[in-house]
Amino acid sequence: MDARTVLHYVKLPPTEELLTEERLNNYLMLGIPLNHYIGLEISGYVHLGTGLICMQKVADLQKAGIKTTVFLADFHSWINRKLGGDLDVIRKVAGGYFKEALKVSILISGGDPEKTNFVLGSEFYEKIGITYLENIIKTAMKTTLSRMRRSISIMGRKREEILYFSDLLYPAMQVADIFSLNVNLAHGGMDQRKAHIIAIEIGEETFGYKPVALHHHILMGLNVRKEDYLALIDLMKSNNYDSMEDKLIDLKMSKSKPDSAIFIHDSESEIKRKIINAFCPPKEVSCNPIIEIMKYVIMRHLKDECIEILNQKTNERKKYENYEELEHAYMNGEIHPLDLKLYVANKLMEILEPARKHFSSGYGAKCLEEMKEIMSQPN
Secondary structure, three states: OOHHHHHHHHOOOOEEEEEEEHHHHHHHHOOOOOHHHHHHHHOOOOHHHHHHHHHHHHHHHHHHHEEEEEEEEEHHHHHOHHHHOHHHHHHHHHHHHHHHHHHHHHHOOOOHHHEEEEEEEHHHHHHHHHHHHHHHHHHHHHOOHHHHHHHHHHHHOOOOOOOOHHHHHHHHHHHHHHHHOOOOOEEEEEEHHHHHHHHHHHHHHHHOOEEEEEOOOOOOOOOOOHHHHHHHHHHHHHHHHHHHHHHHHHHHHOOOOOHOOEEEOHHHHHHHHHHHHOOOOOOOOOHHHHHHHHHHHHHHHOOOOOOEEEEOOOOEEEEEEOOHHHHHHHHHHOHHHHHHHHHHHHHHHHHHHHHHHHOOHHHHHHHHHHHHHHOOOOO
């Protein structure tokens, strides 16, 4: 596949940042195969962000002929005290519900789960042995304590939170994962860029090459409060990146806040309830979770279909040829938030139907029931 086509798929939404396009082009010009990975914590139910947004990019990269790997980061999840900090439970979920949810998300996104290499972290570490410890130490020897401390935001933690020493190991482990897997295309959300930048900065001297870092958009939670929304807008205007990053950690779609997220196995009634109750300021498209779902999830699945919004008051249907037309109309007050919410809810029901079906019977249902039992236990 030619370099222009590969770059097209790499840069498709939800991609927000590529560090750097020049380095990626160099790899392509030299004929160096691209080896991708995305590392994910095993933490709970899979929502639109972890499922569709992450796996949409995996599907895009597969279309570009790139080898894709999903790294099931059980040790990282253990350090971050996910699922009660029980490593056995984390591993069980990783090989059951979580993997099944990601596979069906890839399928929904137009990719092939069978072409995706799923790697459980602890099994990989056992396989390569002391090499992994060496790579952690190499990373740690090139990174200051203050840099490690600033990088804990990749765990979804704020800098002022109480730290355990294990938390400081996390960024070094993530960088070591990249080089231990021989990854030259590291992929994650915008919240993972600090670890990736360390990998880029130390890569040439320490491991012999610099990886490319690909960062996708982070979906906002549905239950954003107006005061948080206004605070985030102010931070965006001030270009205060660190404070903005902390605020985004608060506001992103989260498994730990069920009403902030659409889970891929949610029933139609749950999808509708959550979307109807979601924050959706009229005439505002920045930091609007419904607009974000429209832009980053719905649009991908429309293909040649136009957007058709039903006005609940007049019973009239208005068509929009593309997202830009819809956004312009919403900003001008031509679309009521409720009308947009109902459209988004109905489209999400259609898009997520394969996931609901997968988890309603057979092995999928067994995995979901196990997950529900685990999630019902007090931490």
